[in-house]
Amino acid sequence: MRDETAAGAGATGPADAPGHVDLIELIFFSYRDFVGDADQLLARFGFGRAHHRVLHFVERNPGMRVTDLLDLLRITKQSLGRVLKQLVDEGYIVQTPGEVDRRQRLLTTTPRGSRLARELIALQSRRIDHALASLSPAEQPAVRRFLEAMIGGGEGAPPADDIA
Amino acid sequence: MRDETAAGAGATGPADAPGHVDLIELIFFSYRDFVGDADQLLARFGFGRAHHRVLHFVERNPGMRVTDLLDLLRITKQSLGRVLKQLVDEGYIVQTPGEVDRRQRLLTTTPRGSRLARELIALQSRRIDHALASLSPAEQPAVRRFLEAMIGGGEGAPPADDIA
DNA sequence: CCAAATAAGTCAATATGGCTGACATAAATT
DNA sequence: AATTTATGTCAGCCATATTGACTTATTTGG
Numbered sequence: 001m002r003d004e005t006a007a008g009a010g011a012t013g014p015a016d017a018p019g020h021v022d023l024i025e026l027i028f029f030s031y032r033d034f035v036g037d038a039d040q041l042l043a044r045f046g047f048g049r050a051h052h053r054v055l056h057f058v059e060r061n062p063g064m065r066v067t068d069l070l071d072l073l074r075i076t077k078q079s080l081g082r083v084l085k086q087l088v089d090e091g092y093i094v095q096t097p098g099e100v101d102r103r104q105r106l107l108t109t110t111p112r113g114s115r116l117a118r119e120l121i122a123l124q125s126r127r128i129d130h131a132l133a134s135l136s137p138a139e140q141p142a143v144r145r146f147l148e149a150m151i152g153g154g155e156g157a158p159p160a161d162d163i164a
Numbered sequence: 165m166r167d168e169t170a171a172g173a174g175a176t177g178p179a180d181a182p183g184h185v186d187l188i189e190l191i192f193f194s195y196r197d198f199v200g201d202a203d204q205l206l207a208r209f210g211f212g213r214a215h216h217r218v219l220h221f222v223e224r225n226p227g228m229r230v231t232d233l234l235d236l237l238r239i240t241k242q243s244l245g246r247v248l249k250q251l252v253d254e255g256y257i258v259q260t261p262g263e264v265d266r267r268q269r270l271l272t273t274t275p276r277g278s279r280l281a282r283e284l285i286a287l288q289s290r291r292i293d294h295a296l297a298s299l300s301p302a303e304q305p306a307v308r309r310f311l312e313a314m315i316g317g318g319e320g321a322p323p324a325d326d327i328a
Numbered sequence: 329c330c331a332a333a334t335a336a337g338t339c340a341a342t343a344t345g346g347c348t349g350a351c352a353t354a355a356a357t358t
Numbered sequence: 359a360a361t362t363t364a365t366g367t368c369a370g371c372c373a374t375a376t377t378g379a380c381t382t383a384t385t386t387g388g
Contacts, residue, residue, distance in 0.1 A: 018289075019285050020285075020288070020292040020293070021224065023292050023308060024288050024289070026311035028217075029315045030311045030314035031191070048343090048345075050345055053192075060185065060189075066365060074196075075345085076347065077364095077367095078346090078347075078367080078368095081365090082344095082345080083345085101355075101356070102355060103363070104364065125183030125188070128184040128187050128188070129183075131311075133313070134312075136306075142299050142303035142307065143306065144187060146295050146296065146299060148190060148194075149294060149295035150194035150197065150292070151194050212374075214373075230335070231335065239374090239375070240375075240376065242337090242338080242339095242375085242376080243376075245336090247374085265334090266385090267383060269335080
């Protein structure tokens with residue numbers, strides 16, 4: 001891989017690293033490349049990361065309510081509105097009134113939307129596959145457990161009303 | 165932890181997940197919470213993520229050139245200029261002319277800048293510590309190897325001129 | 329020595345994706 | 359009937375990224 005952490009000419013060299021500086025940087029670079037894959041594909045459709053998130057979670061939770069999507073993404077309805085409208089206008093997502101509660105506009109991907117969502121999943125899965133391949137089968141479950149444990153209330157984050 | 169992936173009422177339930185959909189979502193949520201820690205601290209100083217990155221890498225590579233920072237962050241100098249100027253104006257970073265090449269403005273953190281940078285590292289390290297604690301000592305190195313393997317040329321990404 | 333390349337900075341305009349505040353409408357609930 | 363909920367929308371602001379053009383120093387190469 002690239003030596004992303006290298007300094008330029010005059011560098012004294014990285015100061016002695018306390019804590020997990022190395023992992024912090026690896027997380028930064030790996031996330032950048034991870035989302036970069038999707039960014040490139042999305043750009044061909046005139047979409048950005050915001051569209052990606054909406055499309056992804058609607059694909060994963062067919063029939064979900066707008067409110068649920070807002071809670072999941074933790075953005076405002078104004079922010080969601082812009083990208084959701086585009087996805088609906090361009091035929092990637094449909095909104096159908098709730099049968100029981102007709103105020104709701106339940107969200108579902110169209111075949112076109114589902115196809116793009118699945119392409120994005122496949123693209124990012126390839127990178128994950130590649131990375132998992134550098135681990136022994138016994139080590140692979142550790143990645144999932146690490147990521148799960150990275151989620152949730154740090155001291156700063158409020159306990160966060162459960163979503164489900 | 166929170167059940168972030170849950171859909172709302174009407175959901176049929178997640179469609180059968182091909183690839184690593186679950187890991188894709190875990191990466192999304194874990195990164196969000198990971199950077200969220202820093203965001204909260206930075207907000208108290210009137211800084212954002214862009215400032216964080218600059219401060220961090222200058223702290224890690226004292227005396228680095230502006231060009232090196234641009235290559236590392238992969239942003240334009242216009243984007244860098246704005247946040248760098250703020251960090252310099254507010255006494256977090258100093259620029260000193262290169263002794264050999266006086267066109268250069270070598271970047272170094274001030275004591276104040278270094279302190280903030282180290283606080284951010286400590287904050288994020290705590291979350292990482294917590295997450296690593298859910299793994300056996302034998303499993304922990306797997307995380308680093310996974311992250312390293314996640315970096316670099318996916319099919320889309322150009323080979324990227326080495327930096328060091 | 330002079331021309332060209334390099335390091336850095338700046339101005340102006342544009343795009344994306346967040347945000348707040350204020351309202352509007354329809355439908356459900358009390 | 360009054361209130362609450364689900365959704366949408368208008369208007370404006372902020373942070374961060376972009377491109378393109380241009381300036382100023384300074385170094386380097388012919």
